[in-house]
Amino acid sequence: MEDVTLDKTQGSTVGPQESVKLAREPMVRTVAMPADTNGNGVIFGGWVLSQMDIAGGIKAREVTRGRAATVAIEAMKFHCPVSVGDIVSVYVGVERIGKTSLTTNIETTVARSDRPGEELLVTEGKFIFVAIDGRGQARPIPR
Numbered sequence: 001m002e003d004v005t006l007d008k009t010q011g012s013t014v015g016p017q018e019s020v021k022l023a024r025e026p027m028v029r030t031v032a033m034p035a036d037t038n039g040n041g042v043i044f045g046g047w048v049l050s051q052m053d054i055a056g057g058i059k060a061r062e063v064t065r066g067r068a069a070t071v072a073i074e075a076m077k078f079h080c081p082v083s084v085g086d087i088v089s090v091y092v093g094v095e096r097i098g099k100t101s102l103t104t105n106i107e108t109t110v111a112r113s114d115r116p117g118e119e120l121l122v123t124e125g126k127f128i129f130v131a132i133d134g135r136g137q138a139r140p141i142p143r
Contacts, residue, residue, distance in 0.1 A: 024091035027055035043082035055090035060129035
């Protein structure tokens with residue numbers, strides 16, 4: 001299987017087995033609400049993870065031009081907690097596009113009311129998606 005990564009900054013593709021980290025794009029923006037807190041009074045990590053998965057899924061749908069499913073989270077780091085009222089932004093960059101799958105780097109930042117104009121990185125992860133057909137089977141990603 002030959003892996004090719006689309007380099008949007010150059011408008012071309014790079015060769016097999018090469019990888020280019022692309023500029024991240026904003027995909028999701030929302031506000032952390034009290035209903036999303038855990039027992040410690042901060043936003044539940046699973047809620048943040050779900051926002052990241054939604055953002056990655058949007059990007060995967062764009063790249064695969066159809067349905068896509070999350071198949072793995074290779075890496076996930078929580079740097080600091082998210083608080084109620086934080087404006088949460090999720091950014092996605094495509095790292096690699098294979099025959100049926102793509103690897104994304106996803107970062108979550110927050111803007112806090114006590115720090116106007118500043119974004120704080122709270123999580124980052126590497127999510128892998130596979131393009132699927134109507135039966136839920138892997139399908140080739142259009143080039």
